[in-house]
Amino acid sequence: MSSVLVVNQPVAAAPIPEAPGATTAGYSSRVDAGGKLPDSIPHHSPRILRVALPTPLRRLFDYRPLREPPACGWQPGLRVRVPFGRRQMVGVVVECIDSSDLPPDRLKPVEACLDATPLPEDWLWLCRFTARYYQHSLxxxxHQALPVLLRQGRPLAGRMRERWQALPPSAEAEAxxxxxxxxxxxxxxxxxxxHGLPTQAVLAQSFSREQLLALVDKGLVERLLDPLTAAETGAGRLLAEPALPLNREQAQALATVHERLEAFHPCLLHGVTGSGKTEVYLQLIEAVVARDRQALLLVPEIGLTPQTLARFRQRFRVPVVALHSGLTDHERLxxxxxxASGRAPIIIxxxxxxxxxxxxxxVIIVDEEHDGSFKQQEGLRYHARDLAVTRAKHHAIPLLLGSATPSLESLYHAERGNYRHLRLTRRASRHAPARLELIDLRGRPxxxxLIPPAIEAIRETLAAGHQVLIFINRRGFAPTLACHACGWLADCDxxxxxxxxxRQPxxxxxxxxxxxxxxxxACPSCGSADLRPLGSGTERTEETLAALFPKVPVHRIDRDSTRRRDAFEHMLGQxxxxxxxxxxxxQMLAKGHHLPHVTLVVVVNADGGLYASDFRALEHSAQLLIQVAGRAGRASHPGRVLVQTLHTDDPHLRMLAQQGYDTLAEQLLAERRAAALPPYRxxxxxxxxxxxxxxxxxxGGEAAAMLRHWVAAHAPDVSCLGPxxxxxxxRQNRYHLQLMLSSARRSQLHxxxxxxxAWLEASPEARRVRWSLDVDPQTLA
Structure with missing residues (x-):
C-alpha cells in the first residue's frame, strides 16, 4: 500500500453489485464492501438491525431487535448473539434502519445484546476502512480485530485484583x-x-482468606477490586529513571516531531543501526504521555517484544501493556x-x-517499518504499517516510522515530501557501522x-574475548539429502x-x-547407502563450530530451538x-537486538535473494544484510562483517558493500520507475x-477474460496479467495460480x-476453487 495516497486521497471502493441469490431465507443481506457506512446514530428505536457476522460473505444481515433495548439504545458497535442457520454467532451491529428487503415477520430476532455500551468508535472506523480497502468481509x-474472548461473547472487562484496606478504627469492633x-x-x-495490600501479598505473610473475611464482617477492613492494569501514576512521577542525553541529530529529530504534536505529522526516522532510535521513541512518548495521551508502538516480531517492554517499563512509572499472539486469551483481553479505557498510556x-x-x-510509532512481518499473509491481508498511516491521519496525531533500511515505499514518500525525512548518521558507540567485506566462495573448501578465512576470523575474535554471530537463514541440518550414486534428491510429495x-530429531x-x-x-531409487547432506543449515553449522571450538559455547537460535515459551529470552540472557x-x-537475530559483545558477523551465504523471481527480493535481501551487519560493534569495540558469496562481482551486491543501503535504494527506485512497479504503480x-x-x-482464464472486458469499458488504466x-x-498438494492487476490510479484498481x-462470489466454478485477493502484495510467492 502506498500510504501517501491513503493520506491525501482516501478512496472508497466502487459499490459491488449484489450477487444473484445472495439473500438467505430469514435474513436480508447487503453488500458491505462498497461505500461508507453511516456514522450517525438514529434517535428513535430502529425496526431493523444490520449485523456484520464472521463469514467470508461480503454482506450484512438484517435481524429484528429485542423488545427491550440495551440501556444505551441500539447503535452501531454493539455485539449481539444471533441465530445463523443452525448455529449461533456473535456479530456486531453496523447499522440501525427502519426497513428491509424482507418483511419483518421473515426476519429472525436477535437473541441477546452482549454489551452495555458499544465498542470503541475509533476501532469500528478502522475496521470499516480496512474491510473496504482490502476488499474483505466486514x-x-x-472478528479478526477482536480479542478471542470477545469473539466468543465474553464481557468487555479485564480481570480484577483483590485489594484489602483497613477502615478507620472502631473501638467496639476492635474490642x-x-x-x-x-x-x-x-x-x-x-x-x-x-493503600492496602493485594490478596497474594497477604497470603504470603501466612495469613488466610478466612481471617480477611472475618475482619470485613467486623467492619474493620474493606475488600476492593482493582483492574490488573493499575491506574496512571500522578503528575510529576512519569519517569522511573532519567532520560539519556541526546546527540545533536537525535535532538533535532525529536524537536521536528514535537513541532506538531496536535496534528497529523508523518516522519521517517532513518537511522543507522545503533544510532539511538529507541531513545528518540522513549522521549517522544514521554512528551505524549505527559499531555495525558496514549502512545502505540508497533514492533515486527514477538521476539523483540520482551526486551522492548523491559526497557519501557524500566523508564516509565505508568502502565505499559503488550499485545501479541504469544499472550493467553485473558492477558490479551x-x-x-x-x-480502550485509557488506563494504559503505552501499548507495545x-x-x-x-x-x-x-x-x-x-502518537503511533512503527519500529523497523520496512519489515515484511507487518503484512498479514493469509485471511485478512492487511499491512499494519499502512494502516498506521491511515489511523494517524484519522486521529490527527504524529506518526513516526523508524528503520535503518527504510522500505522503498517510505523512501519514495520522503523524497516527494509526503514524509519528513529525519536522519541519524552516527552510532551511539561513536564507531562507524561495519562495512560488508565480500569473500568469494568459489573453489574453496x-x-x-564456512570457508577458511571466515574460520580464522572467528578464531581471532574469540581469542580477543569477544562474541561472534554466524548468520545462516536456513533451519535444519542441510537443505536436502542426495544420493551420491544416482543423484536422487529428497523431494516433498x-x-x-x-x-x-x-538431526534434532x-x-x-x-x-x-x-x-x-x-x-x-538407503536411496529409494537405486538402493545405495551413500546418502549425503547437501548444503548447510543452522544445525550443521552449529555442529561444525562445536567441533572446531570445543571450549566455546555455541547457541543456536532459530524457530526449532526457541519453541518453548521464554526460550529465546533465556538464550539472549546468557x-x-x-x-x-x-x-x-x-533472521530472528537480525532485527533490533542489542548484542554489545558481538564484534564479528559472518554471513554464510548472501546469494539467496540476489536472483529470485520476486521483484522485491533484492530489496529485502539488502535490508536483511544491513540489519544483521548492524549487530556487530554496537558497544566499545568496532565491528567487522564477512559476507560469503559466489557472486562477488554482482553490481548490486558490490554497491551495497561499498556505498551502502541508501545508494542501492536509489538505484532500485530508478529500476522500479522504469519497470512501472511499486511504489510507482x-x-x-x-x-x-x-x-x-x-x-x-x-x-483463472474466465476471470481474466471477464476482467479484461470490464476494464476496457470502465477502468482503462488497469492492466491484467495472467493467469x-x-x-x-x-504446494500442500494443491496447484497455485496467480492473476495480477496493475494500475497507476488507485481508484481504478479498487x-x-x-x-x-463480485464476479467470483457469483460464479459457481469459484465455489470449487479456493481464492483470495491480496491488495498491495508484498511478495509474489
Missing part, C-alpha cells in the same frame, strides 16, 4: 479482636499500608480493555496491535558452510520443493507444508553476560488454488478489484 474483519490475636496482627499489618505490540482501541490517541534434513521435513518422514537408510561465545541464528494479486490444476486454470503459475506451483470479487 464481519470477518471485525472483639481480643480473642483473635492473628486477626489483630493482620489488621495492624494492613494499617501500615495506606486485559491489555485490550486497558488500552506486533502487527495485530494496530487494531487496539485508544481512548486518547497521541567449506566446513559447515506434496510440494515443488526439497525436504530439509534435520532425525527426520526429513518440508518447511512449506510441514510434512515429515524418517531419514531413509549471551548478554558477555563471555566469549558463538551465536548461530536465522499499484498492484493487487488474485491467488487461486485447487487440488485439480484444470479447475484453477479454467477459473500464470505461482513461483511454487504445487473498482476493478470490487468487480472481480
Amino acid at each position: 464481519g470477518d474483519t471485525l 472483639r479482636l481480643a480473642r483473635a490475636p492473628r486477626q489483630a496482627e493482620l489488621l495492624a499489618m494492613l494499617r501500615q499500608h495506606h 486485559d491489555a485490550w480493555e486497558a488500552a 505490540g506486533t502487527r495485530s496491535a494496530i487494531f487496539t482501541p485508544l481512548a486518547r490517541p497521541g 567449506r566446513q559447515g558452510g 506434496h510440494c515443488d520443493a526439497r525436504m530439509t534434513l534435520h 532425525p527426520m526429513l521435513a518440508c518447511h512449506h507444508c510441514d510434512k515429515r518422514r524418517p531419514v531413509p537408510d 549471551v548478554r553476560r558477555g563471555e566469549p561465545c558463538l551465536l548461530v541464528g536465522t 499499484f498492484l493487487a494479486l488474485l491467488r487461486l488454488e485447487s487440488p485439480k490444476e484444470e479447475a484453477a486454470s479454467a477459473l 500464470v503459475p505461482a513461483p511454487m506451483e504445487r 473498482a476493478a478489484c470490487a468487480q472481480l470479487t
Whole structure:
C-alpha cells in the first residue's frame, strides 16, 4: 500500500453489485464492501438491525431487535448473539434502519445484546476502512480485530485484583479482636499500608482468606477490586529513571516531531543501526504521555517484544501493556480493555496491535517499518504499517516510522515530501557501522558452510574475548539429502520443493507444508547407502563450530530451538553476560537486538535473494544484510562483517558493500520507475488454488477474460496479467495460480478489484476453487 495516497486521497471502493441469490431465507443481506457506512446514530428505536457476522460473505444481515433495548439504545458497535442457520454467532451491529428487503415477520430476532455500551468508535472506523480497502468481509474483519474472548461473547472487562484496606478504627469492633490475636496482627499489618495490600501479598505473610473475611464482617477492613492494569501514576512521577542525553541529530529529530504534536505529522526516522532510535521513541512518548495521551508502538516480531517492554517499563512509572499472539486469551483481553479505557498510556505490540482501541490517541510509532512481518499473509491481508498511516491521519496525531533500511515505499514518500525525512548518521558507540567485506566462495573448501578465512576470523575474535554471530537463514541440518550414486534428491510429495534434513530429531521435513518422514537408510531409487547432506543449515553449522571450538559455547537460535515459551529470552540472557561465545541464528537475530559483545558477523551465504523471481527480493535481501551487519560493534569495540558469496562481482551486491543501503535504494527506485512497479504503480494479486490444476486454470482464464472486458469499458488504466503459475506451483498438494492487476490510479484498481470479487462470489466454478485477493502484495510467492 502506498500510504501517501491513503493520506491525501482516501478512496472508497466502487459499490459491488449484489450477487444473484445472495439473500438467505430469514435474513436480508447487503453488500458491505462498497461505500461508507453511516456514522450517525438514529434517535428513535430502529425496526431493523444490520449485523456484520464472521463469514467470508461480503454482506450484512438484517435481524429484528429485542423488545427491550440495551440501556444505551441500539447503535452501531454493539455485539449481539444471533441465530445463523443452525448455529449461533456473535456479530456486531453496523447499522440501525427502519426497513428491509424482507418483511419483518421473515426476519429472525436477535437473541441477546452482549454489551452495555458499544465498542470503541475509533476501532469500528478502522475496521470499516480496512474491510473496504482490502476488499474483505466486514464481519470477518471485525472478528479478526477482536480479542478471542470477545469473539466468543465474553464481557468487555479485564480481570480484577483483590485489594484489602483497613477502615478507620472502631473501638467496639476492635474490642472483639481480643480473642483473635492473628486477626489483630493482620489488621495492624494492613494499617501500615495506606493503600492496602493485594490478596497474594497477604497470603504470603501466612495469613488466610478466612481471617480477611472475618475482619470485613467486623467492619474493620474493606475488600476492593482493582483492574490488573493499575491506574496512571500522578503528575510529576512519569519517569522511573532519567532520560539519556541526546546527540545533536537525535535532538533535532525529536524537536521536528514535537513541532506538531496536535496534528497529523508523518516522519521517517532513518537511522543507522545503533544510532539511538529507541531513545528518540522513549522521549517522544514521554512528551505524549505527559499531555495525558496514549502512545502505540508497533514492533515486527514477538521476539523483540520482551526486551522492548523491559526497557519501557524500566523508564516509565505508568502502565505499559503488550499485545501479541504469544499472550493467553485473558492477558490479551486485559491489555485490550486497558488500552480502550485509557488506563494504559503505552501499548507495545506486533502487527495485530494496530487494531487496539485508544481512548486518547497521541502518537503511533512503527519500529523497523520496512519489515515484511507487518503484512498479514493469509485471511485478512492487511499491512499494519499502512494502516498506521491511515489511523494517524484519522486521529490527527504524529506518526513516526523508524528503520535503518527504510522500505522503498517510505523512501519514495520522503523524497516527494509526503514524509519528513529525519536522519541519524552516527552510532551511539561513536564507531562507524561495519562495512560488508565480500569473500568469494568459489573453489574453496567449506566446513559447515564456512570457508577458511571466515574460520580464522572467528578464531581471532574469540581469542580477543569477544562474541561472534554466524548468520545462516536456513533451519535444519542441510537443505536436502542426495544420493551420491544416482543423484536422487529428497523431494516433498506434496510440494515443488526439497525436504530439509534435520538431526534434532532425525527426520526429513518440508518447511512449506510441514510434512515429515524418517531419514531413509538407503536411496529409494537405486538402493545405495551413500546418502549425503547437501548444503548447510543452522544445525550443521552449529555442529561444525562445536567441533572446531570445543571450549566455546555455541547457541543456536532459530524457530526449532526457541519453541518453548521464554526460550529465546533465556538464550539472549546468557549471551548478554558477555563471555566469549558463538551465536548461530536465522533472521530472528537480525532485527533490533542489542548484542554489545558481538564484534564479528559472518554471513554464510548472501546469494539467496540476489536472483529470485520476486521483484522485491533484492530489496529485502539488502535490508536483511544491513540489519544483521548492524549487530556487530554496537558497544566499545568496532565491528567487522564477512559476507560469503559466489557472486562477488554482482553490481548490486558490490554497491551495497561499498556505498551502502541508501545508494542501492536509489538505484532500485530508478529500476522500479522504469519497470512501472511499486511504489510507482499499484498492484493487487488474485491467488487461486485447487487440488485439480484444470479447475484453477479454467477459473483463472474466465476471470481474466471477464476482467479484461470490464476494464476496457470502465477502468482503462488497469492492466491484467495472467493467469500464470505461482513461483511454487504445487504446494500442500494443491496447484497455485496467480492473476495480477496493475494500475497507476488507485481508484481504478479498487473498482476493478470490487468487480472481480463480485464476479467470483457469483460464479459457481469459484465455489470449487479456493481464492483470495491480496491488495498491495508484498511478495509474489
